[in-house]
Amino acid sequence: MSEMQDLDELRELLQGKAESLPPAGPAPRPMLRRARRRVAATVTTGLLVLAAAAFGSYAGITALADRPLRQGPAGRSPTPSVGVSAPSPSGSPVPPLLRVCAADDLTGQAELNGAAGSQVGSLRFLVSWDTQCSLTGRPTVSLVAPDGSTISIQTTDADPWWKMNAQPEPAGWPTTVVSKSASSVIRFRWSNGCGVPQGSHWSVQLRISGSSVAIPVGDIPGCNGPGSPITIEVGPFEPGSDATP
Amino acid sequence: MLSTTVEVREEEEGGRLGTLYRRHADRAIRLAYLLTGDRGLAEDLVQDAFVKLARRLAHLRDPDAFDAYLRRTVVNLANSHFRRKRLERAYVERLKQAPSPEVEADDPGMRDDLWRRLQALPERQRAALILRFYEDLSEQRIADVLGCRPGTVKSLLSRGLERLRGGMRGE
Structure with missing residues (x-):
């Protein structure tokens, strides 16, 4: 048998065998159902992966914001830089990538002057070790009882001191720099101290890092009447040197 | 095709x-x-x-x-x-x-010696022969389908045909 004959025979065999099969007909429903399930599973998996990636990114950024970039004294944990470019309160240039302050970097104190039913002044933030970092925007302030429970308060936004005092906008605002030589403040007003126990503290949550600075409330204003809400007014961070009255 | x-x-x-x-x-x-x-x-x-x-x-x-x-x-x-x-x-x-058994006994192809021998080939040799002589694909395209080099396809075809011919000659 010649090679050509072999190949022809093979071709004919394959052709004949293939054509011996009946037509396939329409797509079987079970197959289409399987295909739809598979597509759905793929889409679901994709969405789950995206959600996990988004959550991971969020968690990563949050963790980075709280993680030290360089080791501070006594195990201090500074936060990383987040690309904030901010001049110092005095207007002098600062490094273009200044990291954001975390609670560990800061010490807070209430500088409030009492009146009958309210206290007015500032919450001041200083660095608690030799570092430099930035604060931006308006923090979230809550009132925490000594037992750790949160006391219900009503919060309204307040203008910064510089605006109140008709001063020019500080250089670099709304970002403020906190360092050994510069503090940052928020304008603060507290009205009605009904039912606030001694030993309570303000919990000032920083926006980017998410961590909170605890500041003892100090003197508690008088009670304006049972049932009156406890209210606070909170301004944004601003340079603390000469802005307060 | x-x-x-x-x-x-x-x-x-x-x-x-x-x-x-x-x-x-x-x-x-x-x-x-x-x-x-x-x-x-x-x-x-x-x-x-x-x-x-x-x-x-x-x-x-x-x-x-x-x-x-x-x-x-x-x-x-x-x-x-x-x-x-x-x-x-x-x-x-x-x-x-x-x-x-290599092939199901009730397969009608068992009646045909060449068919039986084709089915008894190693699967890559058989696939190469079918793609070449049924699908009429070039060696390059067969190589793409099988995920190998054209030289390998040439070898698979050659060995597959050799085995088929051996069988047809009463090996």
Whole structure:
């Protein structure tokens, strides 16, 4: 048998065998159902992966914001830089990538002057070790009882001191720099101290890092009447040197 | 050949898959049958291939490439089937210490000596011969389907034909 004959025979065999099969007909429903399930599973998996990636990114950024970039004294944990470019309160240039302050970097104190039913002044933030970092925007302030429970308060936004005092906008605002030589403040007003126990503290949550600075409330204003809400007014961070009255 | 133009239409995936099945299934089942020698298995493999390809339909940039994807998927699934079957056979043989037949005894192809010998070839040799002499693919395209070099395809074809001829001469 010649090679050509072999190949022809093979071709004919394959052709004949293939054509011996009946037509396939329409797509079987079970197959289409399987295909739809598979597509759905793929889409679901994709969405789950995206959600996990988004959550991971969020968690990563949050963790980075709280993680030290360089080791501070006594195990201090500074936060990383987040690309904030901010001049110092005095207007002098600062490094273009200044990291954001975390609670560990800061010490807070209430500088409030009492009146009958309210206290007015500032919450001041200083660095608690030799570092430099930035604060931006308006923090979230809550009132925490000594037992750790949160006391219900009503919060309204307040203008910064510089605006109140008709001063020019500080250089670099709304970002403020906190360092050994510069503090940052928020304008603060507290009205009605009904039912606030001694030993309570303000919990000032920083926006980017998410961590909170605890500041003892100090003197508690008088009670304006049972049932009156406890209210606070909170301004944004601003340079603390000469802005307060 | 499996080549047909696939119109990409804005249809539900199931509907689109159904259309593709009507256009391509016949050819694909025949290819799978030649590869496996079993009609039922061929239909199962082709359905599996369509299910596998369903999730890629949305990303199929070149609709004309569908038949190439389908062909490759059918060949891969057939190879996977034979791998699985080899493992199962080895396991059963260990248990029973008796060889199992190469091809199902009730397969009508058993009547034909050449067909039987084709089915008895190693699967890559058989696939290369079927793609060459049934699908009329070039060695380069066979190499693409089998995931090997054209030189390997040449060797697979040569050895496969040699074994077939040996059988036909009463080896």
